[in-house]
Amino acid sequence: MTENTPAIATADTYKRLGANPYRPWPARITSIQQLTPKEKLFELRIIDASVRDAFRHTAGQFVELSIFGVGEAPISISSAPSKQGFIELCIREAGTVTSAMHRMRAGDIVGLRGPFGRGFPFDEMRGHDILLVAGGLGIAPLKSLINHIHDERHEFGKVTILLGARSPKEILFRQEFDMWRHREDFDLQMTVDIPDDDWDGEVGLVTKLFDALEVDPENTYGAICGPPVMYRFVVAEMRKKDLDVDRIYVSFERRMKCGIGKCCHCGVGHKYACIDGPVFSYWEAMNLKEAM
Amino acid sequence: MFFKIIDKESIVDLYAGLAAEYDEVTGPKTSPKDPRYVKFGKIRDASQLRLDYKTSIVPPKKYFLAADERLMRYDRTTGEVYDTEPPLQTRALIGVHPCDINAILMLDDIFLNEFEDPYYKVYRENTFIVGVSCMPSPTCTCNSFGADEVHRGFDLFLSDLGDRWFVSVRSVKAAAIVDRYLDAREVTADDTRAFQERTKRFKKALPKRMDLDQLPLLYDAKYDYPLWEDIGKDCLSCGACSVVCPCCYCFDVRDTLSADGRVGKRHRVWDSCLASEFAEVAHNHNFRPKAADRVRYRFYHKFVGNFTRNGKMLCVGCGRCTTACKAFIDPQRIVKALESEDTPASAGTRKGGGAQ
Ligand SMILES: Cc1cc2nc3c(=O)[nH]c(=O)nc-3n(C[C@H](O)[C@H](O)[C@H](O)COP(=O)(O)OP(=O)(O)OC[C@H]3O[C@@H](n4cnc5c(N)ncnc54)[C@H](O)[C@@H]3O)c2cc1C
Ligand code: SF4
Ligand code: SF4
Numbered sequence: 108m109t110e111n112t113p114a115i116a117t118a119d120t121y122k123r124l125g126a127n128p129y130r131p132w133p134a135r136i137t138s139i140q141q142l143t144p145k146e147k148l149f150e151l152r153i154i155d156a157s158v159r160d161a162f163r164h165t166a167g168q169f170v171e172l173s174i175f176g177v178g179e180a181p182i183s184i185s186s187a188p189s190k191q192g193f194i195e196l197c198i199r200e201a202g203t204v205t206s207a208m209h210r211m212r213a214g215d216i217v218g219l220r221g222p223f224g225r226g227f228p229f230d231e232m233r234g235h236d237i238l239l240v241a242g243g244l245g246i247a248p249l250k251s252l253i254n255h256i257h258d259e260r261h262e263f264g265k266v267t268i269l270l271g272a273r274s275p276k277e278i279l280f281r282q283e284f285d286m287w288r289h290r291e292d293f294d295l296q297m298t299v300d301i302p303d304d305d306w307d308g309e310v311g312l313v314t315k316l317f318d319a320l321e322v323d324p325e326n327t328y329g330a331i332c333g334p335p336v337m338y339r340f341v342v343a344e345m346r347k348k349d350l351d352v353d354r355i356y357v358s359f360e361r362r363m364k365c366g367i368g369k370c371c372h373c374g375v376g377h378k379y380a381c382i383d384g385p386v387f388s389y390w391e392a393m394n395l396k397e398a399m
Numbered sequence: 400m401f402f403k404i405i406d407k408e409s410i411v412d413l414y415a416g417l418a419a420e421y422d423e424v425t426g427p428k429t430s431p432k433d434p435r436y437v438k439f440g441k442i443r444d445a446s447q448l449r450l451d452y453k454t455s456i457v458p459p460k461k462y463f464l465a466a467d468e469r470l471m472r473y474d475r476t477t478g479e480v481y482d483t484e485p486p487l488q489t490r491a492l493i494g495v496h497p498c499d500i501n502a503i504l505m506l507d508d509i510f511l512n513e514f515e516d517p518y519y520k521v522y523r524e525n526t527f528i529v530g531v532s533c534m535p536s537p538t539c540t541c542n543s544f545g546a547d548e549v550h551r552g553f554d555l556f557l558s559d560l561g562d563r564w565f566v567s568v569r570s571v572k573a574a575a576i577v578d579r580y581l582d583a584r585e586v587t588a589d590d591t592r593a594f595q596e597r598t599k600r601f602k603k604a605l606p607k608r609m610d611l612d613q614l615p616l617l618y619d620a621k622y623d624y625p626l627w628e629d630i631g632k633d634c635l636s637c638g639a640c641s642v643v644c645p646c647c648y649c650f651d652v653r654d655t656l657s658a659d660g661r662v663g664k665r666h667r668v669w670d671s672c673l674a675s676e677f678a679e680v681a682h683n684h685n686f687r688p689k690a691a692d693r694v695r696y697r698f699y700h701k702f703v704g705n706f707t708r709n710g711k712m713l714c715v716g717c718g719r720c721t722t723a724c725k726a727f728i729d730p731q732r733i734v735k736a737l738e739s740e741d742t743p744a745s746a747g748t749r750k751g752g753g754a755q
Binding site for chain 1: 470473474476512648650652663678681687707
């Protein structure tokens with residue numbers, strides 16, 4: 108009955124550096140962009156050059172962000188693995204740490220631990236069509252994947268991105284994505300629950316976008332991230348399109364304190380979202396108690 | 400491992416030796432607050448040791464995973480982080496029962512895996528463990544969990560033969576202590592026979608073993624049965640069970656600032672998965688909103704989760720939760736309920752754990 112947990116690349120990083128995995132690395136905020144009323148995009152640079160060089164992430168991994176004097180919170184890395192020297196975090200003001208982060212200015216110092224967790228199986232996804240579905244802040248980890256696919260666009264077949272948000276104002280990375288809507292190599296569709304006067308896109312839940320979608324089930328990988336309520340419905344749509352259960356990937360949010368499989372807060376069935384996830388295949392997720 | 404015999408009184412020499420070699424000696428002693436109880440604490444004189452104790456209220460896990468551990472200090476303005484190691488202090492821990500040593504071995508699997516916990520590791524490496532034999536209390540179920548015997552995880556082990564101790568010497572450090580401080584003699588055939596007798600008496604006094612072979616599968620199969628609602632109704636979400644459990648280890652992390660706001664400290668403190676906010680995330684979404692969800696999770700982690708990960712159930716049958724829980728929720732009750740309940744929840748009543 109013993110099951111191997113996947114090799115953890117980050118454990119190696121910490122071993123190589125001989126570093127205490129609870130110790131945050133000081134990082135400077137290099138720029139801040141207000142994306143929506145509730146979300147900002149932060150660009151960070153780890154101050155210690157040797158740590159900065161050792162820091163390598165894959166799309167879907169996260170960091171533990173420290174605000175000194177306040178606490179820590181797990182945050183997905185939004186930037187692509189190819190973006191070296193800088194790390195981007197898209198953060199919603201949701202509680203103690205994230206609100207404190209929102210009060211920070213460029214030049215201020217925070218702490219980072221990580222990268223932690225298992226991201227999307229990028230190597231396995233190469234050569235296939237990709238169907239990404241993000242609800243609200245769920246775009247944060249998917250943005251890293253999108254950027255990585257963008258870097259190696261010729262390696263992929265059809266790439267479809269479905270974005271759902273409550274209102275047009277709440278669409279993250281809207282400027283960027285607005286431009287993408289006219290690109291040939293990405294099929295990007297957006298929908299909102301509550302439109303405003305200027306909205307010319309779809310209205311309704313993100314699942315609605317599936318109706319007109321053509322998917323090659325033999326050749327497609329799906330990736331989903333969004334609020335807890337979203338997963339079941341989006342997975343159902345993907346299953347209707349005959350995607351295999353082990354080719355649909357979901358990224359979970361759970362409460363986390365350590366990021367290294369000790370504190371138990373992120374337990375899902377017999378797994379921990381922090382070291383076994385946060386990205387799980389739907390096959391894994393459907394076999395975990397309380398996952399979806 | 401080799402064996403020696405020492406007199407009962409030689410415990411004084413053992414104490415003196417450990418006190419000379421280690422910064423601190425701790426062990427079971429009468430609780431200063433209530434003489435009916437025994438707790439692990441600092442031993443200043445061998446006469447304080449209560450090696451015939453039943454079960455301590457709080458297990459000795461506190462010496463490896465402190466109830467409140469400072470992880471680091473930092474300068475809030477510069478982000479400089481320092482004091483990331485626990486103060487290096489050596490400790491001898493005398494009088495640990497087999498179940499509690501087995502529990503420490505389980506914590507090793509978690510804290511000394513590919514992500515080594517540097518704090519746990521320092522305590523573990525700098526603690527000399529002296530195990531001691533016991534006789535079962537009515538609440539003990541160690542034999543059901545294979546925790547009534549222990550073969551590693553200690554330096555010395557003392558088995559009580561009435562007027563003398565049968566000593567198992569497990570580590571190099573222990574051999575040195577025996578050599579330097581104890582007037583130990585070789586084991587005779589009589590001693591071995593007496594040891595065998597003692598073991599037999601101990602085994603006889605243990606309760607009937609629960610059959611746990613099916614437990615992980617049964618748990619998965621009956622995950623949505625109403626038994627959890629029944630048991631959960633009783634739970635007060637007080638977390639006492641987590642505090643007293645030698646195999647429970649979850650924690651919360653907290654930051655505090657000095658009065659001038661310049662220097663901060665980060666601590667980790669014991670937590671409990673029975674606490675209502677344990678699995679709560681932003682926007683008031685709670686993955687385990689009901690006490691029933693949380694009780695089910697606690698024992699799932701113990702009997703299925705950890706078992707699936709590394710082949711061990713996170714329970715040594717020490718009986719502490721049986722004593723501590725005001726709602727009479729303990730492993731025996733869970734096992735019984737899982738075995739006897741045979742009515743699935745009617746379709747559509749509830750689906751797993753309040754998750755979406
Ligand atoms: C893998 C992963 C990736 C993530 N990525 C991102 C990301 O990219 N961007 C982003 O913005 N967020 C992300 N999150 C979510 C983020 O980590 C949480 O929202 C986190 O709670 C924010 O921390 P905070 O201190 O600001 O909020 P908290 O102060 O923790 O408050 C958040 C909520 O948690 C509850 N809560 C917290 N503490 C307590 C308590 N002591 N008692 C009771 N209830 C409490 C409350 O319901 C509160 O509303 C991610 C989470 C995970 C697990
Ligand atoms: S199971 Fe018992 S000890 Fe544990 S939280 Fe519930 S009432 Fe408290
Ligand atoms: S669950 Fe109860 S009996 Fe089992 S080890 Fe923990 S406290 Fe002891």
